[in-house]
Each structure stands twice: as structure tokens, then as C-alpha cells.
Amino acid sequence: MTAPVPPAGRQQAYRWGLAAETRAAIALILKGYRIIGRRVRTGAGEIDLVARRGSTVAIVEVKARADPAVALEAVGPKAQHRLSRAAAAWLARNPAYADHTLRFDIVVVTPGRWPQHLSNAFEERTRF
Secondary structure, eight states, X not given: OOOOOOOSSHHHHHHHHHHHHHXXXXXXXXXTOEEEEEEEEETTEEEEEEEEETTEEEEEEEEEOSSXXXXXXXXXXXHHHHHHHHHHHXXXXXXXXXXXXXXXEEEEEOTTSOOEEEEEEEOOOOOO
């Protein structure tokens, strides 16, 4: 599977993001995860992927960039806070997962490379 080159236009960027999320989901499935949510909208923001493996639920942020370092920089404190709040909202709507371990992961998708999965990429923000 060849990755598309980063797009210039807004509509192309949207499609590239969708393709990146699909590639990330496939990579996680091949690692034994079950995707239980995709593009989950909450009042606090959107979660790209919610994946489960065993008793762990991973809130996954997918970043598609030409440079992996730039992708990781895009998940700064503000984005982490938003994801923490979105995860709390998702968990409130899905109490069946309350006894699972909640973790925040990042999947970096770059052109021509297999998606890189960073488990437990950051700690949950406790201030909502």
C-alpha cells in the first residue's frame, strides 16, 4: 500500500486524513486491537479512533504529516487536554468500559512508511 503525498487543498487534506485514519486502523487491527469507535464526536472534541485490546481501551490520535517529528509536535498540551476531555465524555456515554484501563496513543502516518504506533504517548489530564 503506497501512501499519498501530502495534499495542498482543504478537500484533499480531508481525504488524506481519512486515508491516514484507515491506515492507522488497519495497523492497529493487525496488532490485535478491535476498533470500537471511529471519528467519535463528543461535546469536548473528536476522537480519531477508539481501540480495545483485552482490558485496555486506547484513545488514539492519528496524525498524518510528511515528517514524523512534526506530527508528534502537533499533539501538544492543548491537544492532549482536548483529548482527555473527549475521552471523559466518551467514557461517560460508554460506562461498560469504565473498568478498563484507559490509555492515550498516537499513530503517526507518513508517506511511504508503515504507520508508527506510540502506546501510552501521554498521561491523562486530570483537570477537565
